[in-house]
Amino acid sequence: MEYKLCNTCLQWFPCNSEYYYKNKQNKMDGYNAYCKECTIKKSKLWQKENPEQYKKLKEKHNANRPENQVVSTRLSSKRRLKDGRHKEWQQSERGKLAHKKSRERRKAKKHIISKEEWTKCKLYFDDSCAYCGLHISEHFIKYAGEFKWTDLHKEHVDDNGANDLSNCIPSCKNCNSQKWEFDLDEWYNEHNPFFTYERLLKINKWLNGDCYIHID
Structure with missing residues (x-):
């Protein structure tokens, strides 16, 4: 197996697509100079x-991204889950490391807001998911074979942002999972089946000022 030195961290990694992104302009090996x-x-x-x-x-x-590409990406993810490739990746050393880092990020991403602030935040969005509009009364999650009601998720709009109300909106489990670590405008746009300009305006209005009215 050939190895390649990363020009930044100066570590050697196998010269393949698991450790390096492809770069057609690199005529030597076809990969980036950095891991x-x-x-x-x-x-x-x-x-x-x-x-x-x-x-x-x-x-x-986003403007040039065709709808069929979005659908294709989602179908590809579903196929990876179904045929076991995703599970295989999770059990690999790289997958375990990614999972560990993800856990650490989630711990650091816990919102520090009072119950009153959270209640006001949900009321602002009509006790519904800010992205798709699902009402809290209909927010059921399947657990151990049964559907159980649960509160909406405290969503970090900016994945690397603050842990207070200025970076918090209510989200259903489905939207929270789909958004993952994407930026708001990267994920919530006209290609998103739940997207509406009204909801986007309300989210931005909350983040850009209205949230501060309710911070204790």
């Missing part, structure tokens, strides 16, 4: 340092 982890870090750093450029690029990407 996947370093590439992601560089990308996130650039996004923070160039917010306006990043926003324009995302808008262009």
Whole structure:
């Protein structure tokens, strides 16, 4: 097996698509000069340092992204779950490491808001999921073969943002799972089957000022 040195972290990894993103411009081996982890870090750093450029690029990407591509991506994910490839990846060393990091991120992402603040937040969105409009009274989750009612999820709109009310909206389990770590405008746009401009405006209005009225 051939190995490749990452130009950033200076570690050796197998020269394949598990550790490096493909790069057609690299005629030597067809992969990036940086490992996947370093590439992601560089990308996130650039996004923070160039917010306006990043926003324009995302808008262009979403505008040019055909609906059939969105559907294809979802079907591919379902196939991976069904044929066991996703489980196989989870049990691999890389999958276990990703799961560990994900757990650590979730622990750090716990909202620190009072019960009163959370109640006001839900009332602002009519006791419904801010994304799809599912009412809290209909929010049932299948657990151990039975459907059980549960409260809406305290959603981090900005995955790397604050843990207070300024970065919190109510979300159903389905929308919370689908949004994952995507940025709001990257996931919640006209390609999303639950998207409405009215709900997006309400979310932005809450995040851009109305939330501060209700912070204790």
